[in-house]
Structure formats: C-alpha cells, structure tokens
Amino acid sequence: MHYLIASPHNGKFLVARPGARAGMQISRAMYEQVASIAETSSPLPPWLLDGARTAWSLDLAGASMRDAVLVRPETWLGYGRATYEINKGCNFNCEHCYLAERKFDGLPWDSKARLLRLLRDAGVLWLQFTGGEPLIDRDFLDTYTLAYRSGMLIEILTNGSRLHRLEVIELLRKLPPHKVTVSLYGATPDSFDSLTRKPGAFKLVKKGLIAAREAGITLELALIITKHNAHELAAMRSLADRYGAGRTEYGTISPTYTGTPEPLAAQAPGFLDKTSVFKGCPAGHTFFHVDPHGLATMCKVGRENPVDLMSEGLDGLLRLPRIADAQMLRTGGCGGCQLSGTCRVCRPLAKAYQEAKAPLNTYCQHGSEEAQ
Structure with a gap:
C-alpha cells in the first residue's frame, strides 16, 4: 500500500x-x-x-x-474536492438535523464502486464521507478501502457511535484517513442524549473517541452548540482537549436543505455564529456534493437541478458550473438588497431560511437592531 x-x-x-x-x-x-x-x-x-x-x-x-x-494522472476536469453522502440513514434522531428525510437507502455496491471511479477520474483528491451516518452503511468499509486505494485523502464526518468497532478501527489504523471529524452534542449524557434523542449515545461516542485516540487516528471534534448544551460549552472544549482532538465550534442551526424549519427549534439564543463576509464559493466549480443515489449538486444545500452521474457520467459535470452560478444569484427575498456586499450567508442557504420563514436575525443583517 x-x-x-x-x-x-x-x-x-x-x-x-x-x-x-x-x-x-x-x-x-x-x-x-x-x-x-x-x-x-x-x-x-x-x-x-x-x-x-x-x-x-x-x-x-x-x-x-x-x-x-x-x-494520480492529470484529468480534464478540475474537481479537487467532493463530499459523498453515502447514506442518509442514521442511528441518531438529532433535533437539529438539516436532512429533510433520513431514509436508509442508496446505491448497491457495484454502483458505489463505479461512482468512486468517476470521482477519481474527475480529479477528486480530497473526499469527505458524510451522511446520515456513514459508518452504518453496509458497504462503508469496502467503499472507504476503494477510495483510499484510488489515491484519495479521506475525511469521515461521523457521529462517532460506531467508531469503537474493531473492524472500523483496524481499517483506519491500516489505511489512515486524513482525519475523522466527530460531532459532539454535549459534555454529559443528559444534554447529549437529549439532542440526539438516542439513549446511551454519549457513552457510545466516548467509547469511539477512546478507541480512535489509542489507534493514533487524527481526530477533530465539531462542537455543535444548541439550547441543550450551551451551558456546557467549556466542558465540551475540555473534552476535545482530553482526547487530543482539534475542535471547531458551530453555533448557528440551519433549516433543512428543503426549507423546513424544524431544526431551528434547537438554536441556543446568543450563539449565532459571527461568520465572515461571504465572498464567493467554489461549489460547483472545483468542488461538488454527491447524494446516496449518485446525484451531483453544487453542495449539500444547493441541490437544485442535480446531475445524475450514474447515467450521464463525467460529461454531466460540465453542466454543474452553470447550475451553481444560477443558484448563487441574489434573487427572491434577497434581490436588490443594499447589504448584499456584506452578507454572511450564500444564496442557497438564505433561500432555505426564507422558505422556512426563519426570523431574520438568524441569518440576515436586516434582522439586527442596527439595520432596523
């Protein structure tokens, strides 16, 4: 190897x-x-x-x-990164989840293998496995192995509940990922299990973090701040330090990508991210997202007019930049906005907030006291 x-x-x-x-x-x-x-x-x-x-x-x-x-050979397509939503199914039922549905289905193994070859031939060097929960997919171990052997640098975005399993740890020890990012939903069983709506979730994740640390796997913790755990933020940071993991904090909860508001109920007041000004995005140009059925879109949020890679092959990706550019236009409720030059969200995400009828202060400067 x-x-x-x-x-x-x-x-x-x-x-x-x-x-x-x-x-x-x-x-x-x-x-x-x-x-x-x-x-x-x-x-x-x-x-x-x-x-x-x-x-x-x-x-x-x-x-x-x-x-x-x-x-790896040079390719005629310049897509250096991709995310692969291998399966939307999940063994947690998180209150804040952005997925509209969490159906456990996807491509059969032969088609997964073909999809990975397409990603390789598109030039993808950095590949993120996501879900749902990728580690519960029946083909995950084989899919990961093929992606690794194809010369991809892999990140696994996981809830960590199955990270402790021997077959997973042994594979990641033998074929190391670039990193494993584990979502952390609290520092105690009460907060963690409340948000995930999964009794015993906190115990499983801690077990996975211990196993990964002992195996020398590069870890990062995504600290998800919600009304259930905001009071534990300092303890969540300490937990990351204890496991030798880097950490990133996320305080803004988004609606589902289809524009429904259910996840917004988990938002912790006072923890909206103060992100930088949005200055453009390579989504659809040098990066793309693939769903469980091989449908390619500009990103996880901007899913309009998907390209069916399984039927169109790599030629379909030639249409993706135009599809992405159309979704980035400031239309709808953002058309003609005088503050668009300092906006902190992209158009596809703003559209999801608007369709969810979210309060302006959750995503738009017009909801701030200064703008009012």
Whole structure:
C-alpha cells in the first residue's frame, strides 16, 4: 500500500501522506518525473526522499516507486474536492438535523464502486464521507478501502457511535484517513442524549473517541452548540482537549436543505455564529456534493437541478458550473438588497431560511437592531 500520493490539484501539484496534515507542493517538472517512473522498481528521486524525511520523518530509502508512491494522472476536469453522502440513514434522531428525510437507502455496491471511479477520474483528491451516518452503511468499509486505494485523502464526518468497532478501527489504523471529524452534542449524557434523542449515545461516542485516540487516528471534534448544551460549552472544549482532538465550534442551526424549519427549534439564543463576509464559493466549480443515489449538486444545500452521474457520467459535470452560478444569484427575498456586499450567508442557504420563514436575525443583517 502506498506511503505517499502525488497528484494534480486545482492547477498545482502536491505530494501528500495519508493520515498526516503536512504536505509538499511540487513543480510540474517534479510531478512529470515521478509520473514517468510511477509503475517501476526505480528508487524515489532524491528530492522526494529528502522531502519525505523533512515533512513526515519518513525514510523511504530503498523503497521502489511502485511500492511507495501512488501517482494520480492529470484529468480534464478540475474537481479537487467532493463530499459523498453515502447514506442518509442514521442511528441518531438529532433535533437539529438539516436532512429533510433520513431514509436508509442508496446505491448497491457495484454502483458505489463505479461512482468512486468517476470521482477519481474527475480529479477528486480530497473526499469527505458524510451522511446520515456513514459508518452504518453496509458497504462503508469496502467503499472507504476503494477510495483510499484510488489515491484519495479521506475525511469521515461521523457521529462517532460506531467508531469503537474493531473492524472500523483496524481499517483506519491500516489505511489512515486524513482525519475523522466527530460531532459532539454535549459534555454529559443528559444534554447529549437529549439532542440526539438516542439513549446511551454519549457513552457510545466516548467509547469511539477512546478507541480512535489509542489507534493514533487524527481526530477533530465539531462542537455543535444548541439550547441543550450551551451551558456546557467549556466542558465540551475540555473534552476535545482530553482526547487530543482539534475542535471547531458551530453555533448557528440551519433549516433543512428543503426549507423546513424544524431544526431551528434547537438554536441556543446568543450563539449565532459571527461568520465572515461571504465572498464567493467554489461549489460547483472545483468542488461538488454527491447524494446516496449518485446525484451531483453544487453542495449539500444547493441541490437544485442535480446531475445524475450514474447515467450521464463525467460529461454531466460540465453542466454543474452553470447550475451553481444560477443558484448563487441574489434573487427572491434577497434581490436588490443594499447589504448584499456584506452578507454572511450564500444564496442557497438564505433561500432555505426564507422558505422556512426563519426570523431574520438568524441569518440576515436586516434582522439586527442596527439595520432596523
């Protein structure tokens, strides 16, 4: 199995090590050099040996290119990242979930494998597995393995409830992901189980965090702040520190992507994110989202006019930039807004808030005291 991946990425060339944060940017000449000897028994070029020692303390002297480095070819599509919603099914029933429905269905294994080959051929280097809960999908282990062997750097976005399982931990130890991001919904069983509406959820997640830490898997915790756990925020931060995990905090709850308001009831007053000004997004241009049935959209929220990858193949992605641009236009309730230049949400998300009839102060500057 490869130690390093050399790959084109959005007009540049990178060398990365699965499971490690550090990476190398290389020139086209360097990339072409390793590509020309990728499937041979040739030793690694001296500059790559030196780079591996510097970036990852990895000594590959004596290793062959064939065994040590997976070289990904250049593609005619420039999609460097994608998210794959492998299944919307979930073993939690979170009050704040943005999914309109959580049906347990998706592609059969043969089609999943074909979809991953399409993602690879589209140029996807960074792949995020999401759901629902990806670890409950019957094909997750095989799907993850194929994505890894295809030369993708993988993030798993999970609720952590099955992270402790031996078959999962052993796979991630053998084929390390770039990181595993676990959503944290509280610091005590009362708050955690209340939001997830799953008795015993907190205990399962702690078990998964312990197993991942002991296996040396790179962890990040997504701290989801709601009315159930806002009083525990300091303890949630301490929990992340205890498991050696990076952390990101999310205080804004969104409606479902179809524009229904149910998740908004979980919002904690005073914890709306003060995000930066929205200055554009590569969604649909260098990044895209795929749902459980192989339908590609600009992102998880902007799901209008999906491209059916299973029937159209890669040619369908040629339409995606125009579809994305159309969804980003300031229309509907945002048309002609004088504050659009300093808006903090994209148009597809604003549309979901508007369709949910959400209070303006949850997403729009016109809901602030200053604007009023």
